[in-house]
Amino acid sequence: MHPMVYAARTGLRRGLIEFRQTYSTATDLFGQIFWPLAMGVVLFFMRGDTFDGVPLVTLVLPSVMGMSIVFTGVLGTSGVLCVEREDGTLLRARTTPYGMVGYLVGKTTMVTYWIVVGVLILLVPGMFLVDDLDLGVGSWLTLLWVVLLGAVATLPLGAVIGSLLPNPRSQGLVTLPLAGLIAISGIFYPLAALPAWLQTVGQVFPVYWLGLGVRSALLPDEAAAVEVTGSWRHLETIGVLGAWAVAGLVLAPIVLRRMARREAGSAMAARRDAALRRA
Template sequence: MIETVRVGATRGLIELRQTLTNAQDLWGYFFPSVGLLITLFFTNDAQVPGTSFSLGAATLPSSLGMLLAFGGLMSIAQYLVVEREDGTLLRAKAIPNGMTGYLVGKVVMVGGMTLFSVLIVLIPGLFLVDGIQIDLAGVLTLVWLLPLAVVATMPIGAAIGSMLENPRTLGLIMLPIFGLVAISGIFYPITGMPGWLQGIAQLFPIYWLGLGMRSVFLPDALAAVELGDSWRHLETFGVLAVWAVLGLLVAPVLMRRMARRESGSAVAARRERALATVGR
């Protein structure tokens, strides 16, 4: 098992290096970040309702939490679906412990690119908005929040990817996730939402990751505009831990089922369907 993890991590680092040196892949990560920075720029002069604090400054850490969620939920699912169709998963299945090594590699690669996405928003964002700060308590929060973000989202992303048949069905998960972003207090305080929307948002990791990142980078006085007038670290840890346990229980079952169904004929059939769709 140790050798499998080592090989998987090596594969992930190679894929990460290839992604960081591929202009097309980089643009796919860079373009959404540019959009976020433009949003920060135009909201910097607005104020969080009931305070004199910049809405742009409050949005910056929220956006970082959103990027962490997207990296775990969407990127893993996307890679699984695409590489299932092109036969990469079938080749991994043919190697002893190949699926485990494959998943380790994807966690390393997606984790690295998610960190890159966070940095290309955070570093310019610090120059665009005023009021961002971090102290020792914030650093200690990051120590448990970042690993928990990975464990709470990537297994769920893997489970989603295991259930999707082809890349054209990815839109089925993107629309609901974008909807959750809209109600999770990422771009506007959740306290301005109706109570029933607040309840739905609090069931999912996006809200809690945004809240956790705000607690790291914003003054404690800004907790007054949050639900419960608090950063709710205990609740954040608890909800993310529940999602982590759920993902770790469900994802391996779905991955094993998906792997059992993979065969050369299944890959060929998916390619024929894809070609038929393109030819229409």
């Protein structure tokens, strides 16, 4: 077996093990389920609101699921890279033959599991809050390709950001722009209700398209009437998310290689000393 193939297989096993470890401690478990549970509470209190005759909770539930994919893919990946660059895990991976291959496959596997669990945590209780979800075979297939394409579009972006951030405490530099994108991406209110120029800006980024893709999977065709063009636009969804995926997959290896070359024991010791001084 080629060493790179072996490293990739090891990374897959490592990703599954680390995913299980995430749910073995109370702190990590709380961090994983708090946001989906909080969104469930928000959806509960939105039950009486409507937009153009469509219950707002019907539109918001799939949108929040799409937003969860973006948040987990970008913030989850960037956060893990920042932490493990600071504690030396990344340095140890770099000094092992094909260690970076196994490391990146493992992290990608772990975060992908996080994405799937986050979607399910929102979907299962949402089935009891929303009466008109379409959960046929076609809906599950559409949801599957949207989730997978969303993961491919966001995970490399998170890796790039994690490589550029100086330390884990800089995550706020990512969270605030993402929160701004949510406001103009039709997550909590249909994009068609926003000014035209904001609609244009929102459609550049993957947040809107992931929300649209999940809505197309779970809602009946009549609900598309409140969208910008009155349709689900599957081809455009694939095109935009695919473009982000290609850009991330091209850029991420370049940035990660440069970041890995800069890793050394002295740099790690300097970051550790700086963290101790801040503590």
